[in-house]
Amino acid sequence: MAEHGDDPHPEPQDDTQAPGEVLIVTGMSGAGRTTAANALEDLGWYVVDNLPPQMLRPLLELSSAAGSAMPKIAAVVDVRGRDLFRELPAITRALRDASQLRVLFLDASDDALVRRFEAVRRPHPLQGDGTILDGIRRERERVAIIREAADVIVDTSTLNIHQLSTRIVDVFAVDGEARHTTTVMSFGFKYGMPPDADLVADMRFLPNPFWVPELRAHTGEAPEVRDYVLAQNGATEFIDAYAAALRPVLLGYQSENKRHSVIAVGCTGGKHRSVVTALELATRLREVPGVAVNVKHRDLGRE
Template sequence: MADTAGEFLIVTGMSGAGRSTVANALEDLDWYVVDNLPPQMLRPLLDLSGRLGEQLPRVAAVVDVRGRDLFAELPAAAQAVRERSDLRVIFLDASDEVLVRRFEAVRRPHPLQGDGTLLDGIRREREVLAAVRENADVIIDTSRYNIHQLANHVTDLLQDDGAPRHRVTVLSFGFKYGLPPDADLVADMRFLPNPFWVDELRDLTGQDAAVAAYVRGQEGAEEFLDGYASALAPVLAGYQRENKSHSTVAVGCTGGKHRSVAMAHALAERLADLPGVAVRVRHRDLGRE
């Protein structure tokens, strides 16, 4: 089983230093994330990963002092996992001042605070975590990061080379059926002549070569595609910087059958050339009467 186990990651560190943000970023990168796992469960989780193989190729466990006395076993459990897998330990830290400010903002007590002050809990946690921090593979000081910057840092650290950082859905639709409620951006193709009024094209769709050629051959079609793709380039780059992992670009015409379908495919071809972007095309209203 050890031979088939994939990548294994332990996320730990100070309470308030951003473990939840890192866990969310890992899920966006298709890691299987288990939160608040007792250290004693690390080896069974590794066994499960080995049995499932490609179904769980990358597993991350968030382990922290919420486990109270159980946490003391983390160094030994991590070493046992390290001997059987490609293990990395990420330790998240922040200054006392920042941690106090973050706890006060959410109005929650520190897990080790007890009857003492917030700073008492933070100092106690530093003592408990000292050995774990010393043996971590990566230490990230999150004091100056907001949640988006921290997620971006983790993405840069763990993302495979060449893997997309932003996924775009180019969605064709028909205005007569309403705007897509999940659209981030909407483009209107009704400035182009409608193939519906061309007898030999009426029963075809924008997925047919004849319709696509007709639509893209109209005055302004290619100019629009070039200009809109250029305008979207800095937007999609900005989404990546802000750690927005998905967006929907809606392309509409009257019925969602001809113009929007053809132009959605053409736009997707251009967007697929942008760095860090993966594109898929969907047709919401194709096939509706």
């Protein structure tokens, strides 16, 4: 018997979570869908390319079941789906009420699209036996209704791929989300320079703690080594000046949509001076807006 206040016929619990944000990426062929999809993927979206519109509902159900594992989905849907593409407007209308669904439409002028198809020497998917312009006109007729209902329209006529990527990041990045990730990597020159380094700093102008007996067994992570290195003439001045010089570089990387960089800091063995400098530099670079900073000590464990 149910106690007072208990519901004798409780409703079954629904463990299904609401689907996350879903974005349909569509538009004219040659207008930059692949570039937009890559930019979204860099922002953490789960991107599905060339998806038939009929698969959107199962994709939303999968998103709901996956919960936080798949919070944002971008589905690239276009005329490569042939006759299936015609059902996109109706399917989109039906799904808008059931999810956080938006439509991104990429467009460009006829002249720009013709130049792009000619540059890659590929036919337009709807060209058939006609010209590239014939294919573009047929596609415009098919996508007109989708364009009218789009949430975001981006005209890429005058944009290169880097500018388009930056525009996508501007529109879809979450406020406060990092637009660039940099890894500050300490290393030892005697083991070779990191092949993936974008910028390299050489700390061998400072006295080497290796030759101080009480410091030799420690690393740059130890407070006594840090204090020794930073007390040397020019150490703090160099770190402050280098961080200031890197600030416009990291901001420029964001403008050019360069998503990752490696700033290498070297000393002889990669154990003392470079480690201290990398840690100090990372602390200063974390103040640069839009930048996430990681620290890696490549050669710290070597003998």
